[in-house]
Amino acid sequence: MTHSETHSEVVETDAGAARITWHPAKQARAVLAVSHGAGGGIEARDLRAIAATLPAHGVTVALVEQPWRVAGKKVAPAPKTLDTGWRGVWPALAKPGLPVLAGGRSAGARVACRTAAELGAAAVLALSFPLHPPGRPEKSRADELLGAGVPTLVVQGGNDPFGKPAEFPRSTAYELVEIPFGDHSFAVPKRAGIGQEDAVKRITDAVVAWTGAPGMLST
Template sequence: MVRGVDRVVEVATPQGPGRLHVREAADPSAVLALGHGAGGGVDAPDLVALADRLPDEGVTVLRHEQPWRVAGRKVAVRPPLLDEAWLAALRDVGAALGPGLPLVLGGRSAGARVACRTASALGAAGVVCLAFPLHPPGRPERSRLEELLLPDVPRLVLQGGRDTFGPATEVREALAGAGGDAVGAGGVRVVELPGADHGGRVPRAAVPTAADLRGLLVREVGAFVADLATGRGIPA
């Protein structure tokens, strides 16, 4: 594979064809599968940054493009259908791309929710949540915390300080309120992206810049996956 170029694989799902954008590591130690949000695609800056940089650290990165997006529709399908397409696309991907390697699931926004809901079914070693939508903007009573609590494997949450779907401080408070038993043996680590909104944007002339925050995100995700690949932090 040419460095920095995706191998695009069309996959059949009950919702129609989806796509896997695969960036392979030369000597992989783990596979990281990422899903996109309901308002964007696999070209989101944080997903692209992970695909660009983690293969050099031994992580094969694939970004799953949902069938509704491949079909050119502008509105995402219902959560059960998102899960169905994701499961169909990823069911055998670990064995195909990295036999015996840990499979780490993740995504941004709605993609993070899908990863949490399907982690057990796919035997994930861990889950990466980029901008987890804790609740709809202005509706904290409609919490989605139970989805973040579902996996019993380590979870890493990268959350903006200005995220209207729940900033990092609110995610931490919700987890603290749930208690250790509810959070699960794997635990959840929340890393704040200072000044970032739900899309990872920061105000003009902000410090740290959006590029700085993407660098932080890549370092945190890279370290998280490396720990999983070496067995650190995985519950017995």
């Protein structure tokens, strides 16, 4: 896919104007819609890598910027408002008539989990799911993850202060892939046994394998 094939559109929602940047596959079999977290935008390393990789595997990637980011605000609004923004872009995501996989990193992953069943998402991709606030494991958000109601892939850094892989509840409701030594943004320290490029490739490899699994997009 060449850069000229990417395009953006602004979508009006009840939370304000959102923006979708499309990275189309030539012969798409699904749309993977991914939104950002509360502390950054679609320039996050994992989102960029997924957008660059998945179209070659038949999955159109739609990077979604929530209205607060489009408006230039520094602080994310309440979860309810994030859900409103996500709901508002859904018709545009579903317009191609393909199965839509709802995804996001951090706060965006929570939004995808909370709204998946309601919106008819085929699956959920949760990147750096914030299982709890740093240092507050008692404030678990596991119910959001477990309540997604659709096939779910969690990709989590081994050193994520918002929830290390071992802290996640054992459940058949989701699959978890660990990125060794990765923090909440999947950055890996120099002492790690893998380099940054390898860490990012492990993310994209996991997502490619997940979206290509037999029966994954048959529902």
